[in-house]
Amino acid sequence: MKIVVIGGAGYIGSHVARELLDRGHQVTVFDNLSTGTRENLFSDEEFIHGDILTTDSLRQAFSQGFEALIHLAASKAAGESMIKPEKYSVNNITGTLNILNAASEAGIGNIVFSSSAAVYGEPQYLPIDEDHPTVPENYYGFTKLQIEGFLRWYEKLKGIRSASLRYFNAAGYDAAGRITGLEHNSANLLPVIMEVAMGWRNNLQIFGDDYDTEDGTGVRDYIHVSDLARAHAAALEYITEKKQSLTVNLGSESGLSVLQILETTRKISGKKVPVEVVGRRPGDPGKLVASSAKAKELLGWKATESDVDSLVSTSWNAYGKAIRL
């Protein structure tokens, strides 16, 4: 299939592009390189340096004719979205509407969209399935939920089918070491902990150790980015073959605490990884774990690389190879 991957030079996008290329698809990456990097581009794909906020650059790119589009271009820091909602309105909402309009004009009928578990907000029960109420706690999650709504309308009005993939916590790197571009200024736990282990940061701040969890630190469902990448390919096959849209959770169905990740990092890296316990981060729930039963049933997909050792060791390998930019 001829596929355009918007945000394909980024952390998750590059893994998705690699997976699609490995499956024999023809891939074009469209990216403004604001957080993505040229290092994440592959010789067997085409690259367009364009911006989703510039409708002309989207139109021009889409005039090549694509059967499907994967949309991963967004701002993603939940905390920042509460301080700078304008940035999230523009990049996430306006950017997506530009993509939808250009796609409908160009006749692209299949979209796989990076949604988020942030659409659910504070968990009312665990594990979280797709029927869980969607009451986002932060503006980032709200933008993702709104986009899911736009996608439903564009299906009704324009016949564009879509898969909304509600990621839990993406982590890890390609086990074969083919992705070498690191994230910059990420506020997520794994990149931060890796930067401390590398000696690039002084310590890991643990955001609260008084949660109602086994060791008091926050528990999340970490999903390996290569597991996520396989799910994108499976979701695309589903919507094109079954001719039906889809909304699914993508998680490992198991929870890991901050301390479990920390101890595994210390073990695998052999580094001390100094920590400082600070207060809770506003809006952070104590525990989030996914039910991925629906993805298993509809896509035949489940996480296979998301154990804590794989998450940490593949990350450590990627960071070990990196030249800090």
Ligand code: UDP
């Ligand atoms: N966390 C932390 N220190 C950090 C970053 C994250 O203690 O520097 C904790 C955070 O409170 C949460 C977990 O690690 O319990 C995952 O946070 P992250 O920001 O990676 O993802 P989120 O679940 O907030 O989307």
